[in-house]
Amino acid sequence: MNREDIEFQGEGDATLRGWFYPAKNTSAPAPVVVLAHGLSCVKEMHLDDYAAVFAEAGLNALVYDHQNFGDSDGAPRQEVDPVLQYRDFRNAITYATTRPDVDASKVGIWGSSFSGGHVLMVASIDKRVKAVVSQVPFISGSRILSRLIRPDSVAHTRAALGGDRLHRFTGGEPTRLPVVTPDPTAQAVMPATEAYEWFSKTSADRAPNWKNEMTVRSMELVGEYEPGSYISRIAPTPLLLIVAADDVVAPFEHALDAYEEAREPKQIKVIQGGHFDAYSGPGFDECSTAARDHFVKYLRA
Numbered sequence: 001m002n003r004e005d006i007e008f009q010g011e012g013d014a015t016l017r018g019w020f021y022p023a024k025n026t027s028a029p030a031p032v033v034v035l036a037h038g039l040s041c042v043k044e045m046h047l048d049d050y051a052a053v054f055a056e057a058g059l060n061a062l063v064y065d066h067q068n069f070g071d072s073d074g075a076p077r078q079e080v081d082p083v084l085q086y087r088d089f090r091n092a093i094t095y096a097t098t099r100p101d102v103d104a105s106k107v108g109i110w111g112s113s114f115s116g117g118h119v120l121m122v123a124s125i126d127k128r129v130k131a132v133v134s135q136v137p138f139i140s141g142s143r144i145l146s147r148l149i150r151p152d153s154v155a156h157t158r159a160a161l162g163g164d165r166l167h168r169f170t171g172g173e174p175t176r177l178p179v180v181t182p183d184p185t186a187q188a189v190m191p192a193t194e195a196y197e198w199f200s201k202t203s204a205d206r207a208p209n210w211k212n213e214m215t216v217r218s219m220e221l222v223g224e225y226e227p228g229s230y231i232s233r234i235a236p237t238p239l240l241l242i243v244a245a246d247d248v249v250a251p252f253e254h255a256l257d258a259y260e261e262a263r264e265p266k267q268i269k270v271i272q273g274g275h276f277d278a279y280s281g282p283g284f285d286e287c288s289t290a291a292r293d294h295f296v297k298y299l300r301a
Contacts, residue, residue: 003051008095010067010074010088017071018043018064018092021055022101031106031299032060032096036089038113038138039080039189039222040179040214042070044207046279050110053288057296059108062096064088066115070209076174078211080218082225086118090126097128106130106299110291112278113250114138117227120258124233131298132234133291135242136275139228139254145219164216174215189214192248198276228258235263240294242269242278242287249275267294 003019010016023030033054035047043063051061066085067074074084089109097104108131111119116137123132138144164175180196181188190196203210231239239262243255259268269290277283 003048006062006064006095008064008091010072010091011084012074014067014072014074014088016064016067016073016088016092018062019048019051020099021051021061021063023058023060024055026058029101029103030058030060031108031295032062032099032102033108033110033295033299034089034092034096035061035063035110036066036085036092036115036118038111038115040069040078040210041113042207042210044070045202045210046206046284049279049284050288050291053292054110054295057292058300059292059295060096060099060102062092064092076215078176078213078218079174079215080114081221082114082118082227083221085115086121086227089115089118089122093122093126093128104128108132108295108299110135110295112136113275114222116250117225120231120234121227123237123239124230127237129237131238131240131295133240133242133294135287135291136244136247136250136278137227137241137255137258138225138250139258141223141225143251143254145223161216161220165220168217174217176213176215177219179212179214189219190249194274194276195249198279202279228254228261231258231262236265238265238267238294238298240267240269240290242271242290244271244273244275244277244283246273247275 003021006020007017047063051063054061065072068079109119110133112135116134119134123129178188180199278287
């Protein structure tokens with residue numbers, strides 16, 4: 001599909017880069033959906049597939065890499081700062097609304113996994129957003145870390161974070177750890193076997209610029225992030241929450257708890273399978289169709 005390489009100003013001095021997919025079968029300014037990916041991911045990891053589905057439905061689609069990742073600028077490299085990321089989501093919206101081919105009154109946002117949390121934040125505070133889809137979302141940093149870190153390892157983890165903070169304060173390079181590992185008992189951001197299999201295959205097949213590392217400080221920042229606490233403020237913006245029944249990366253029950261706090265208009269869709277089934281195969285077809293229909297209903301009507 002035809003697409004345009006784009007760049008725009010993110011927070012600070014960082015230039016963010018991505019793609020713009022023009023809406024098909026329209027000559028007038030069309031609605032736009034802004035998309036960004038999850039923890040450590042780059043846009044080549046199937047975001048182009050989602051953008052193409054939206055463009056075919058007459059929606060412009062804007063995809064970009066987060067600061068410090070992929071083709072976007074930013075330092076330290078491979079560092080996840082959730083505040084910068086959700087603010088950059090708003091910068092991406094601003095850039096999109098300056099384009100002559102975009103109807104600035106009809107903006108949708110789509111996020112998956114970690115950015116599934118970002119869109120909950122953004123939709124709650126930025127009322128330029130007229131429709132939001134949050135897919136297999138990250139809901140709570142504290143609840144995620146309580147699952148990832150065994151109780152007998154909490155003191156060690158806190159000491160490691162404190163040591164890294166001191167090391168960086170005195171001029172040292174950021175300490176990094178792998179995002180995934182073939183050994184589920186080894187230290188990694190996502191120790192689940194399904195995460196290792198998905199990242200390994202997807203990076204080899206279509207995203208060679210993905211790197212299997214994140215700064216240790218990223219974990220501290222992620223642990224402070226609670227986007228689910230904003231979900232009740234999204235209304236009256238229409239929300240679609242897509243969750244996977246066997247998700248162990250962004251736990252299913254966290255999303256269900258958050259959905260109970262959301263106000264109408266809201267809709268939830270449950271797909272079978274795990275966290276990464278939303279990116280290819282039948283899971284992708286099901287999720288992309290649901291998201292497309294949501295955006296068409298609320299942005300093109």
